[in-house]
Each structure stands twice: as C-alpha cells, then as structure tokens.
Amino acid sequence: MHPIRKKRLTIVLFLLVGVSVAVGLTTYALRQNINLFYDPSQIADGEAPVDVRIRAGGMVEDGSVLRDPESLKVEFKVTDFSSSVLVEYTGILPDLFAEGQGVVAMGRLDKNGRFVADQVLAKHDENYMPPEVNEALEKAAGKRAAMSGAESDAAASY
Amino acid sequence: MWQIFHKLGSPKWFFGIAATLMPWLLWVGVAMLAAGIGWGLAFAPQDYLQGNSYRIIFIHVPAAFLAQSVYIMMAVAGLVTLVWRMKLADVFVKAVAPVGAILTFLALFTGAVWGKPTWGTWWIWDARLTSMLILLFLYFGVIALGAAISDEKSSARAVAVLVLVGVVNIPIIKYSVEWWNTLHQPATFKLTEKPSMPPEMWVPLLLSVLGLYLVFGWLACLRMQTEILLREGRTRWVKELIQARGS
Numbered sequence: 001m002h003p004i005r006k007k008r009l010t011i012v013l014f015l016l017v018g019v020s021v022a023v024g025l026t027t028y029a030l031r032q033n034i035n036l037f038y039d040p041s042q043i044a045d046g047e048a049p050v051d052v053r054i055r056a057g058g059m060v061e062d063g064s065v066l067r068d069p070e071s072l073k074v075e076f077k078v079t080d081f082s083s084s085v086l087v088e089y090t091g092i093l094p095d096l097f098a099e100g101q102g103v104v105a106m107g108r109l110d111k112n113g114r115f116v117a118d119q120v121l122a123k124h125d126e127n128y129m130p131p132e133v134n135e136a137l138e139k140a141a142g143k144r145a146a147m148s149g150a151e152s153d154a155a156a157s158y
Numbered sequence: 159m160w161q162i163f164h165k166l167g168s169p170k171w172f173f174g175i176a177a178t179l180m181p182w183l184l185w186v187g188v189a190m191l192a193a194g195i196g197w198g199l200a201f202a203p204q205d206y207l208q209g210n211s212y213r214i215i216f217i218h219v220p221a222a223f224l225a226q227s228v229y230i231m232m233a234v235a236g237l238v239t240l241v242w243r244m245k246l247a248d249v250f251v252k253a254v255a256p257v258g259a260i261l262t263f264l265a266l267f268t269g270a271v272w273g274k275p276t277w278g279t280w281w282i283w284d285a286r287l288t289s290m291l292i293l294l295f296l297y298f299g300v301i302a303l304g305a306a307i308s309d310e311k312s313s314a315r316a317v318a319v320l321v322l323v324g325v326v327n328i329p330i331i332k333y334s335v336e337w338w339n340t341l342h343q344p345a346t347f348k349l350t351e352k353p354s355m356p357p358e359m360w361v362p363l364l365l366s367v368l369g370l371y372l373v374f375g376w377l378a379c380l381r382m383q384t385e386i387l388l389r390e391g392r393t394r395w396v397k398e399l400i401q402a403r404g405s
Contacts, residue, residue: 008241016322023326023399035339036284057339094278096207104341121278126346128212128355130203 037104043115044083050109056085057104057123065099078103078115085109089117096122167244169386170395176379183379187372194220194366202359214272216363220370222265225293226328228258228374232300233325236286236318248314249389251321252304253381259297266290277341284343285334286381289327296324310389 001009027034035151037057038048048054061084072091076099077084087105097103102123107116198216205212233292238247268404270280279289303320307313335344346360347353353360390396 003272005241009237012322015319016325019174019323020326023330027330031338034285036282039339050293057341082286094276096276101207119278121282121341122276123341124207124276124343126343126354128205128215128346128359129209130356130358131206132203134206155297 004013040078040080040083040085043085043109043113048074048109050111053106053108055104055106056087056109056115056117057102058084059102060097062099076104085113085115087115087117087120089120091120093120094122097122159365167242167246169246169390170393172246173383173386173399176383180376180379181352181403183372183376187369187376190365190369191220191373192369194362194364196371197362198359199365202362208276211272211275214268217364218265218268218272219363220367221261221268222290224370224374225258225262225265225290226331227371228254228402229293229296229321229325229328230302232258232321233328236321239314239318240322245314245389246386248310248317249382249385250378251300251314251317253385254374254378255297255300257303257381259294259301261374262290262294262297265324266294282341284340284342285338286331286340289331289334292327293331296320296327299324348377 035092037055040058042048043056048056050152058078058080060143061079064075064084066075067068071095074089074093076087076089078087079085089105089107092093097120102125104121104123105115106119106121109115195216199213202213202216204210232251234381235247235250238244239251266287269290273282274280300317300320304313304317307316332345335342346355355363387396
C-alpha cells in the first residue's frame with residue numbers, strides 16, 4: 001500500500017478506536033440510566049430509590065395475580081426468580097399480560113416495598129410459534145407432570 | 159486484485175456494470191420480496207401469543223436489518239473515501255443515505271405500530287428504540303452535511319468522517335437488548351443458534367430480507383447512475399452516451 005494511504009488508514013483507525021472508547025466509557029458510566037427498569041433483585045437490595053418515578057420489570061409470578069372484583073385494581077408479584085416485588089395497579093392491562101409473561105411497570109416504590117404502578121407494559125420474548133405447537137408443548141408438559149405424580153395444577157390452570 | 163479495485167473506482171465502468179445488473183436486481187428482488195411478504199402476511203401461521211399482530215415482523219425486520227446494513231456499507235465507503243480518495247465511494251454514500259433514512263423511519267414506524275397492541279405503548283425510551291432514533295438522526299446529518307458543502311472534495315471528506323464516527327452506533331443498536339434492560343425483546347436470529355421461530359415463519363422472513371437487499375441494490379445503482387451523470391456531465395463519455403440515447 002502507498003505510504004500516504006497507510007498513514008490515512010492509521011489516522012482513520014485511531015479515530016474509530018478513540019470514538020469507540022469514548023462512547024463505551026460514557027455508556028458504561030450511564031448504564032443504570034440506560035437500563036429501562038430495575039430488576040426485583042435490585043429493588044430488594046435497596047438500589048432503587050423510594051418515592052421516585054421508576055420502572056420495575058420482570059416476570060409475573062405464577063398464581064400471584066389478584067383482581068379486585070369491584071374495580072380495575074390488580075395486584076401481582078413481579079419476579080426475576082431470585083426476588084420478587086409486589087405491584088399494585090389500577091387500570092386496563094395490555095392483552096399480552098398473563099402469569100409467566102414479562103412486564104415493565106412504571107410507578108413509585110412506597111416505604112413498605114410495594115410498587116404502586118400507573119402504567120403496565122407487556123414485554124414479549126423473541127420466541128414465536130404457531131398456537132398448535134404451543135398447545136402440543138403444554139400437553140406434553142402436563143402429561144409429564146401427571147406421570148411423575150408432581151402437581152399438575154400449574155399446567156392445568158391454563 | 160488492486161487493479162479491479164481501481165477499475166471499480168471508474169464511474170464510466172461502474173455505469174455500464176450497473177446497467178447490466180439492474181434488471182436482475184429489480185426483478186429477482188421484487189419477486190422475492192413479494193413472495194416473502196405475501197407468504198408472511200397471508201399464509202404463515204399465527205403466533206401463539208400475539209395472534210396476527212406479529213405479522214408486521216415481515217416488514218419491520220427487513221427494514222430494520224437493511225437500515226443498519228446500509229449504514230455499515232456507507233461506513234466502508236467512507237473509509238474508502240478517506241484512505242483511497244475514490245470518487246465512486248462518495249457517490250455511493252450520497253446516493254444511499256436518503257434510502258437508509260427512509261428504511262430507518264419505516265423500521266421505527268412499524269415498530270411503533272407493533273408496539274401499541276403488544277406492549278401497550280407506541281414509544282418508550284429504551285436503549286434499542288433510542289439508538290435506532292439516533293441512527294435516523296445520523297442519516298439526516300449525513301444528508302444535510304453532504305448538501306451543505308458545495309465543494310465536492312471537502313463535502314466527500316466531511317461526510318465520510320461523520321459516517322465513520324456514527325458507525326459506533328451500530329454495535330450499540332445490535333447489542334442494546336443484551337447489554338441493558340429493554341422493553342424490546344432480544345434477537346430472534348442469531349448467527350450461532352437456530353432461529354427461535356419455526357421454518358414456516360423464518361423462511362418468508364428470510365425471503366423478504368434478501369428481496370429487500372436486492373431491491374436496495376437496484377435502487378442504489380439507479381441513484382448512483384443519476385449522481386454520476388450529474389457530476390460527470392462535462393466528460394466526453396457522458397456526452398456521447400446522451401447523444402447515443404437521444405438519437
């Protein structure tokens with residue numbers, strides 16, 4: 001390669017490395033701000049501020065959804081399978097909201113560790129499948145559970 | 159090898175090659191795109207969770223995929239501009255930047271339309287959506303900077319530097335869903351693993367992505383030809399070409 005081109009290439013590479021390092025350090029320093037929500041573990045560890053509008057996200061714990069028959073009030077637990085946080089919400093839930101599904105709730109954490117949400121968004125994962133496949137999978141899972149004599153009511157509750 | 163590379167830099171040579179390639183790119187691309195989108199929208203099975211609303215994926219993913227690929231191609235062309243001072247590389251950047259901007263907008267728009275029924279919101283400032291919005295602004299910046307400097311050479315270099323600086327955003331878009339907590343789900347397609355959807359969903363998706371690539375190739379050739387004619391209007395070969403067409 002021509003020496004002058006080599007020189008230009010070096011300068012461009014330095015520019016790229018420099019910009020990458022700068023952006024990398026900035027995003028690393030801002031990582032908690034870039035995170036859309038706090039995990040239940042972070043909330044349990046006291047990392048999340050109390051009485052400040054924040055988002056909490058995780059999976060809706062199986063069997064934790066309690067609906068008030070008189071109003072639109074709902075209570076459920078959001079878990080990351082090591083800790084969980086109790087969420088209280090009044091309003092219409094998105095269609096994809098279900099036990100075992102991911103959610104992101106926006107609201108405030110009160111002093112007792114309850115999360116009072118004013119908006120609940122559903123999070124879905126990257127897996128797509130036809131309904132028949134899902135039914136077959138669930139049936140197979142139910143059979144296995146029944147055969148091993150373990151509680152099959154988790155699968156039957158669907 | 160270097161000879162081919164330098165020959166590629168000749169606008170006249172490229173003009174001829176583009177003319178032979180273009181019909182193939184267009185018709186094969188349109189056929190694949192139509193097959194992929196038609197199959198995806200009408201015949202692919204529903205999703206067990208999202209029902210029919212997931213079908214917008216057959217437009218959303220190709221647009222988002224191309225939006226990022228086009229930027230990477232522009233960055234490679236920017237590198238060529240800066241190091242080898244090849245005019246054709248700058249022609250490419252100027253020609254495809256508006257196409258990239260439109261694809262990015264399409265990805266954001268279809269994402270919003272998809273987000274409303276599934277997540278419950280049109281927009282959220284999570285890392286994936288925000289970095290994609292930054293990509294749109296980068297495209298706007300490239301277009302504006304290119305148009306603002308009238309001197310061809312300084313415009314080419316300034317745009318190349320901007321394109322290269324902006325390329326750091328691409329890995330951020332790609333890995334945003336892994337590095338941070340986001341509302342957007344992680345990638346369904348991974349290089350090392352099987353896609354997390356059945357073939358009757360991913361085959362039409364792949365078809366529409368490849369089809370859009372080819373249609374983009376056609377559009378890039380067409381816009382580059384126009385740009386070359388504008389820039390080289392005074393050279394002999396362009397005058398001869400115009401005379402040959404006019405008679």
